[in-house]
Amino acid sequence: MNKLLVHLSRDVLAKAVQHVFKAVSNHRHAPNLSGLYIYAGNEEVIFSGGNTSLKVQYKVCITDRKTQIMKKGSIVCPAKYLYEIIRKLNDGNVILEADEQLVLSITSGNTRVCLSGVSPMATAFIPPQHHQESTRGIDVSYNVLKSVIKQVAEAASTSEAKPILTGVLLEIQGNQLTMIATDGVVRMAKRTICIENEGEFSGSAVIPRANLMEIAKILDDEGLAKVNIQLNPYEISFMTHSHLIESVLIEGYYPSTKNLVPSSYVSEIVLDIQLFRKVVERVSVLADDNLITMHISEKKLELISSTAEIGDVRDVLFLKDKVGENFSITINGKYLISTLRCIESDTIRVRFTGSKSPFVFLPDLEDRSWLFLLTPVMTR
Structure with a gap:
């Protein structure tokens, strides 16, 4: 069953191919996994692709008025070329047609492209099947x-x-x-x-x-x-x-x-996360080996970095609250920025647990559904 004839809008087709293409292997040593599988059934067109660890299937149903299935069939065609062709087509209706010689014709307006395909039976890729509801x-x-x-x-x-x-x-x-x-x-x-x-x-x-x-x-x-x-x-x-x-x-x-999460802490500060991140990003510009030194006093956090023969930078952020001792510590600015970008909150609590123990980042509110740990850098 290789014959196939389908009418789809270009936007629907582009969306389907793009989603699947993200998972298709580009490895030259695995050509059987570089194809994109197209199947037209009674009520849907299924696009599938993948690599050795990830498989993706995208289904377009005929309930979408822009989709019509004239002939059922299936084919596997080169994912890279199909993706590039579809994304460069003009908006409008696109016709996909596969013949017995396993050639996929793509027609849109005055444009017609033919891609050599293969039978799904000749590939190593097995399309995933939609599962039924399960207690698992x-x-x-x-x-x-x-x-x-x-x-x-x-x-x-x-x-x-x-x-x-x-x-x-x-x-x-x-x-x-x-x-x-x-x-x-x-x-x-x-x-x-x-x-x-x-x-x-x-x-x-x-x-x-x-x-x-x-x-x-x-x-x-x-x-x-x-x-x-x-x-x-x-x-x-x-x-x-x-x-x-x-x-x-x-x-x-x-x-x-x-056991990685410290059970006690020496000091706790509360910060505006947006302001904190901006300060860290500024200081990181001259952070040699990404090292940033943090000094916490009663009301402020001072961040310092330098690069030999280039210069240094100091910046200050005022604390919203503080409990416990003053402290100084060196931290990897790259990892700190990455952590702060992952936090979805306006303010955060940062707990200092010792010079050899990780910082603990927590929500400022009572919600304790998330936490981050970041270990300081040991310096002389």
Whole structure:
């Protein structure tokens, strides 16, 4: 079944191809994974693609008045060329037609492009199938899920020295979903949200950081309300009315992070996060090796950095509140900026727990659903 004839609007087609193309492998040594699968059925056109760890499916239904299926069929064509062609077409109707010789014709106005394709049976890629409702799944608000991923995933390790730390731990227990990430040395991020878990499902998985961040980008759609998450032994699925995204999991046991969070603190300050971030960004310009020194006194925070033979910079931020001792510490400005960009709050509490212990970043309000840890830099 290779013949295929479909009419779609250019904007619908471009959206579908763009979402799938993000997951398609560009590796030259895996040509069988560089194709984009198109299937026209009775009521929908499905676009699928992926690589060895992430698969994406986007479904366009005929309920969309801009979509008509004249002939059912399927074909796999070069994803890169299809993507570039579609994004450069003029707005309007686009006709996709595949013949028995496995040639995909793309017609739009006076433009006609032919791409050589292959049979889906000849490729290594197996399109994911939309799952039925399962007791192994939960529904999560899309906006909340995107927020959690944005806040937590950045703290995961980018080094393959400990593969398990390149992932983000997702735990579901009762009416709570928790995500945790750490590089094991400098940073840790944690966020817990409330969920509806009527099936009383519980479980955990370690999702590759890169995949999770890509999933957040792919699902970046204003029309989404909820995402269904289903967890299986070797993969995790994220489903909406139009998307199905499957990611492999990282095998192994994620190390416990409970002992990483200090139980007491020497000093606590409250800051306006927007002003704090701007000051840190300014001071970082001349921060040699990204090192910034922070001096906390009764009413203000002074930040200092320098680069030999270039210059130095000092900036001051007044505190909203302070409890405890004055202190001085050196911190990595790059990691500090990255952490502050992940925090969705107007003000934050920063706890100093000792010169060899991590800073703790917490919400200023009673809400304790998230926290960040950032270890200071030891200097002479």
